[in-house]
Amino acid sequence: NGLVFSVSEWRNATVRTDIVPLLLSPGEPAILVPRSARYNLTINQIFLSWRYSLINNATKGRLFFDLGLIGGSFTTLTSDALIKVEENPVGAPFASLGSFEARGRSFTTRVGLGGAIFIRPWLSLGLSANYIWGTVTKLKIVRDFPSSFGLISEGLPGVANSDCLPRLGDRPTGETLTSRVCEGDQITNLNASPQIVKLKLNGFEGRLALRFHFGKGKPGRTAFEKFMNWGDQEEVESEDSPSWRSVGTGGSRGTKLGLSGLSFDGTLKNETAYRINKPLTFTKALNLMRLNTQYVLSSKFVLTARGRIFYDAITDFIDPDTISPRRFENTILTQLPRNPTPAEIAAVDVNNSRGVEVNKDGAELREFYLDAQFKHFDLRIGKQIVRWGVVPGARVTDEINPFDFGEFILREVEDRFIPLMMVKIDFFPGDARFELIWITEAVPHKPAPAGSEFEQFQILDGFVAPAPFLDSSFNFNADAIENTELAGRLVQNLNGWEIGLTTFYAWDDFPASFRRIDADSLGGFSNAPEVIFTPRMNRIVTVGTTLSKSFGRIVLNTEFAYTFGKLFGTLLTIESAAPAAINGTPTGIAPVLGELERDFVKYAAGLDFAFLGTEMSLQFLQQYIPNWDPQILQDKVDTVVSHFMRKTFMNERLVTKMLTLFFLNEDDVLLRPAMEARLTDKVKTVFGADLFIGDRGEEVGQFDFIGFFKDSSRIYLEFVYSF
Known part of the structure; x- marks a missing residue:
């Protein structure tokens, strides 16, 4: 017997379609267009219940009575109304979306029975059935994106009242949601007042669960631990x-x-994430398998392969528009081409109206390389990841492999980097080490899928990477040798100081987006000029140095890098878009081109130490543009401070971690607390959070790096099985 606290979530989505009149231009007759409306209802419930045991058999099963003492239901209703003008008599075809979100809450109670049937001493099947009472009496508008093209009904023949059609203009925040009963575009009862939308939650709830039990094995080891x-x-x-x-x-x-000579290991992992900002929802249900294989050919040659297979089941039960909600009032769907065809308009689906790209499953050979050991040098050939730098995460000299931003910077280290085809040679002259790298392909940073929750940038249409000499699919092109990259590093220990010198002749992993504006035939600019982008990768040269020194229990790490010829994005104001600006300005800027070349400096310092049994790391990172100009989007000086701490308990069976990133320029903060529990030698679970604090930023191209995702804070749970 005792008190039980429980949390549950219920969701459902419904889509309805009809035909509605649309007035595109004053003086023009209204046209009939198809409309699709999607209603998505989510109910989160919290209960504090009294559980009274009726049967409690430690080997066969249990039966209990459940009485809800205190409960609450928190409801979110979102609606998306999509109109598609496939044939536009006064212009080009288009699709427009109007959305709103309303929330409500109510007290709730429940009563029911539950129990468990033991299948094994460590495994049981849980069953429960409850009847729930509750009513959400009011739903308040909290977010509204009205369609820019309202359905104007006044004065149209056959339309009795505009309340049957979506309203043109904003719904005030806090307004109570009401409804009218309509047939087509006609109100069935003109004398009836609009009714407040109420949600009755009365009904039966059933649950089925598999439960794992600890402490039922022989002394010194649980049955579950023995099984795993x-x-x-x-x-x-x-x-x-x-x-x-x-x-x-x-x-x-x-x-x-x-x-x-064959050996292998790997992990099976489940990652589940839940967004704690509205709209509340699960955002990830990723199942991942990693497999690492090594084959010893001889005492000098070893072949290594690392791969992964993943399946994210989240879109099997939650639609993409809920996982990646609208952030801005862009009611004309921007993922469509500039001049969409009627067929492209007709293909727009209200369940994924913004065309969110879903990266649901895949299999990838991450690394595949051959190691060869000789008397004076080591050789590694193939698809691989190379880590430089001594300040973790700073990416000052650690720029060899591009980044995968599919989940922003939240993925584990082994998933953040994109492997490249390269040849790496390590020489060992004396007590020094000289590393030479030849990269045979140019690959840019990989943005998050288009329209997804963590999308912050995209590589524009028309981008073509430099042809590879040898790419990751082992395609060979002898004419592309000039497109390869070269890197070198020398590391020497002098009087306890580990000193490194680096150089990198490379392509910038962020493609430059040169742009021009097409003028009309009169020589001026039209009201909606077409901006034509020409994205491309640019050659840069980086030289750097690293220093590391241990002072007892304190370790000092520093890095410095100077980059020649980096291109920075620029503002495109009305003044800079004038024809005279095309040929440059007195400061040597041609803003209409969208990029400005400048040298670039990065430096970082870190201290690693232990305090009161807690491992800690303090880091300082700064980026500086010496010849900065106000037209450049990036700040002249950009500063980041980070702090990491790690504490272990119970002989390292329990580990707590905390990473804090503070971006001084924008006053943005990223907090990443986590707690790891090792259940067995092979099984561990991790519970953590990713908390974004800051402002999104107002202007396109000037969004804050962290604050842009301020509505994407989440908690997550991981289960990992290692073999």
Whole structure:
């Protein structure tokens, strides 16, 4: 018997279609256009219940009575109304979207029965059935994106009242949501007043669950732990049997099975994330398998392959427009071409009206390379990731591999970098090390999928990367050798100081977006000029240095890099768009081109130390443009301060972490607390949060790096099984 706290979420979506009149221009007759409306209802419930045990058999099962003492229901209703003008008598075809979000809450109670049937000592099947009472009496408008093209009904033949059609203009925040009963565009009862929308929550609720139980095994080891460690020699293998992971490597007693020299390991992982900003919803249900394989060819040659397979099930039960909600009032759907065809307009779906790109599943060979060891040097050839730098995460000299921004900067380190085809040679003259890298392909940073929750930039249409000499699919082009990249690093230890010198002749991983504006035939600019972008990668040269020194329990790390010839995006104001600006200005700027070349400096410093049994790291990163100009979008000086702390408990079975990133220029903060619990030697779970604090930024191209995602804070839960 006792008090039980529970949280649940229920959601459903409904789509309806009809035909409505639309007035495109004064003096023109109204036309009939198709309209689709999607209603998405989410109910989050919290209960504090008294649970009274009726049957409690430790080996067979349990039965209990559940009485809800205090409960609350928090409701969110979103609606998207999509109109599609496939044939426009006064202009080009278009699609327009109007949306609103309303919220309400109510007290709720429940009563029911529940129980569990034990399948194994460590596994049971849980069942429960409850009847719930509650009514949401009011839904208040909290967010509204009205369609720019309202359905104007006044004066149209056959239209009795405009209340049957979407309103033109904003709904005031806090307004109560009302409804009218209509058939087509006619109100069925003109004498009836608009009714306040109420949601009755009365009904039965059923639940089914699988539960894992700890502490039911033999002393010193739980049954669940024994099951999840089935690969351990302690419980599974006899003393004379080789480990399945050691197939071909000799086993524990030198027994050889299968291919000689083959070994592998990996992880199975589930990542589930829930957004804590409105609209509340699950945003990720990622299932991921990583497999690492190594094949020892001889004492000098080793072949390594690392791959992953993933499946994100979130869009199987939540639509993309809910996972990635609208942030701005862009009611004309911008993912469509500039001059869409009627077929392209007809293909727009109200369930994904903004064309959110869904990256649902995939399989990828992340790394595949051959290691060769010789007397005076080591050689690695193939698809690989190279990490430079001594200040983790600063990316001052660590610029060899481009970034994958699919989940902003929130992915684990092994998933953030994009592997490249390259040849890496390590020489060892004396006690120094010289590293030479030849990269045979040019690959830009990978943006998040278009329209997705963490989209902040996109590589524009028309971009073509420099042809690779040898790419990651092992396609060869001998004529593209001039498109390759070269990097070198020398590391030497002098009097306890580890000193590194680096150089990198590369392509900028952020493509430049040169632009021009087409003028009309009269020599001026039309009201809606067409901006034509020509995105391309630009050559840059970076030289840098790293310093590391240990002072007892304190470690100092510093990095410095100077980049020659980087292109920065510029503002495009009315003045700079004038024809005279095309040929440049007295300061040597041609803003109409959209990019300005400047040298660039980055430097960082970090301190690693322990305090009161807690590992800590303080970092300072600054970026500086020496010859800065106000037309440049990026600030002249950009400063970031970070702090990381890690504390272990229970012989490292429990680990707490906290990462704080503070962006001084925008007053933005990213907080990443996490707690990791190691359930067994093979199973661990992680509970954490990604909290974005700051302002989004107002102007296009000047959004804050962190604050842009201020409505995307989330909590997450991970389960990891290692084998």
